[in-house]
Amino acid sequence: MTAAPHDERWIASPWNHGPEAPALDHEIKIHDVTLRDGEQQTGVAFSASDKIRIAEALAEAGVHRIEAGLPAVSSEDEKAVRTIANMGLPATIFAFSRCMIEDVKRAIDCGVAGVVMEIPSSRHLIEAGYRWSVEKAVELSIEATRFAHENGLLVSFFPIDATRAESEDYLSLVEAVAKDGHIDSLGLVDTFGVLAPHAVERFVRASRERLDVPLETHFHMDYGLGVANTLTAAAAGATVLQTTVSGLGERAGNTPMEETVVALKTLYGKDIGIKTEALTPLARLVAKLSGVEQPSNRPVTGKRLFQIESGIVSSWWRNVRESAPAEVFPYLPSLVGQEEPRLVLGKGSGLDNVKDALERLGMQATDEEISEILTAVKKRALELRGLLDDDEFRGIVRQVQQQKALSGPLTEQAVAAP
Numbered sequence: 001m002t003a004a005p006h007d008e009r010w011i012a013s014p015w016n017h018g019p020e021a022p023a024l025d026h027e028i029k030i031h032d033v034t035l036r037d038g039e040q041q042t043g044v045a046f047s048a049s050d051k052i053r054i055a056e057a058l059a060e061a062g063v064h065r066i067e068a069g070l071p072a073v074s075s076e077d078e079k080a081v082r083t084i085a086n087m088g089l090p091a092t093i094f095a096f097s098r099c100m101i102e103d104v105k106r107a108i109d110c111g112v113a114g115v116v117m118e119i120p121s122s123r124h125l126i127e128a129g130y131r132w133s134v135e136k137a138v139e140l141s142i143e144a145t146r147f148a149h150e151n152g153l154l155v156s157f158f159p160i161d162a163t164r165a166e167s168e169d170y171l172s173l174v175e176a177v178a179k180d181g182h183i184d185s186l187g188l189v190d191t192f193g194v195l196a197p198h199a200v201e202r203f204v205r206a207s208r209e210r211l212d213v214p215l216e217t218h219f220h221m222d223y224g225l226g227v228a229n230t231l232t233a234a235a236a237g238a239t240v241l242q243t244t245v246s247g248l249g250e251r252a253g254n255t256p257m258e259e260t261v262v263a264l265k266t267l268y269g270k271d272i273g274i275k276t277e278a279l280t281p282l283a284r285l286v287a288k289l290s291g292v293e294q295p296s297n298r299p300v301t302g303k304r305l306f307q308i309e310s311g312i313v314s315s316w317w318r319n320v321r322e323s324a325p326a327e328v329f330p331y332l333p334s335l336v337g338q339e340e341p342r343l344v345l346g347k348g349s350g351l352d353n354v355k356d357a358l359e360r361l362g363m364q365a366t367d368e369e370i371s372e373i374l375t376a377v378k379k380r381a382l383e384l385r386g387l388l389d390d391d392e393f394r395g396i397v398r399q400v401q402q403q404k405a406l407s408g409p410l411t412e413q414a415v416a417a418p
């Protein structure tokens with residue numbers, strides 16, 4: 001049983017650390033596929049210089065392995081892979097490759113350390129999608145993986161659609177390639193994101209029983225299960241986790257690195273050496289270069305995660321912010337490179353949001369005015385269908401106080417009249 005992870009930046013759930021908690025005492029590495037599978041997200045096109053900037057930022061964040069791309073895609077991609085492989089980054093650089101000698105030669109020419117070598121592994125995809133026989137898939141894999149190995153490349157074998165293949169088809173393909181070709185590590189490839197969490201451990205165990213090499217997860221988010229499945233596979237012994245920044249990737253995307261890394265650290269007590277405070281700047285860089293804006297409530301890096309609108313939570317925050325700030329968040333923003341928490345003004349706000357805004361803007365109001373300001377804030381937020389900025393708020397304060405000033409003498413007159 002691991003010790004309950006604790007840090008002043010987060011509070012662990014004691015339920016996570018019962019007798020069934022995984023030991024996770026093996027080394028775990030992140031293999032980033034943003035530059036390859038991330039770019040497969042429809043509409044994303046990175047230039048070579050985009051890829052180089054992202055690779056630098058990934059390495060700076062402590063990412064262990066970077067899949068720089070498939071050189072065959074274009075001369076721009078080949079240039080990116082070659083440059084990234086030769087810039088001395090503190091990460092191991094891989095190229096993606098089909099199981100063909102031509103692709104492996106390109107990878108060798110680019111100077112990468114390893115290749116992720118893809119082949120379809122489900123009978124339906126091999127026969128219907130590629131119009132090959134299973135024997136052809138095996139032969140191509142044996143020839144190409146052996147060639148890559150003989151030329152000094154690390155071979156991460158990547159059987160596409162493994163999770164939808166009949167288990168014996170997948171396992172015997174992999175076994176044949178390991179026997180007559182070469183496999184340094186094996187991708188657990190859930191191409192269509194269809195693996196259910198309860199099946200992950202058996203999938204990992206069956207793969208390991210047939211092939212005693214390091215296992216690499218590659219899970220997609222079609223059912224939103226990639227993170228849970230990746231963590232489960234890691235707990236079952238997978239040592240390399242393939243992820244992308246912000247979950248960019250084909251269709252619904254790949255397992256996002258941010259949630260995976262932060263969950264490992266805070267929920268499992270496993271620090272894998274990624275600088276978590278670099279995650280938000282990295283996500284913003286990738287959003288800018290990919291043109292894919294992330295939702296404001298995206299886990300870890302969403303821009304509104306630490307902006308508090310709800311009145312009740314705002315009151316908690318004002319009570320704990322000096323003494324125990326982690327009480328009201330899963331983890332503090334400093335852990336993931338986000339801005340400090342702040343209260344904002346919206347329809348769900350309460351008196352504490354108004355008091356906070358008055359203090360922040362150096363304004364004063366009576367209790368009665370604060371209550372009227374709050375009513376006006378809620379009304380305006382509904383009109384805006386969103387939050388109020390400081391100018392809107394100042395305007396409301398002025399309006400409420402002017403009305404009070406006007407109604408003050410009138411009331412006195414009214415009192416004096418009889």
Ligand SMILES: CC(=O)SCCNC(=O)CCNC(=O)[C@H](O)C(C)(C)COP(=O)(O)OP(=O)(O)OC[C@H]1O[C@@H](n2cnc3c(N)ncnc32)[C@H](O)[C@@H]1OP(=O)(O)O
Binds near residue numbers: 072
């Ligand atoms: C399953 C996936 O790979 S998903 C990855 C998706 N990523 C991409 O597609 C990256 C962007 N793609 C591209 O730029 C282009 O599709 C390219 C450059 C990769 C290939 O483009 P094309 O010139 O259209 O090649 P095409 O798809 O026809 O395939 C060329 C050959 O590769 C073979 N091939 C395809 N995949 C593999 C493989 N994994 N292993 C071995 N051979 C393969 C094909 O059977 C075909 O062989 P043939 O010439 O004997 O018929």
Ligand SMILES: CC(C)C(=O)C(=O)O
Binds near residue numbers: 118161
């Ligand atoms: C389509 C392939 C190359 C892939 O990334 C996957 O199987 O997830």
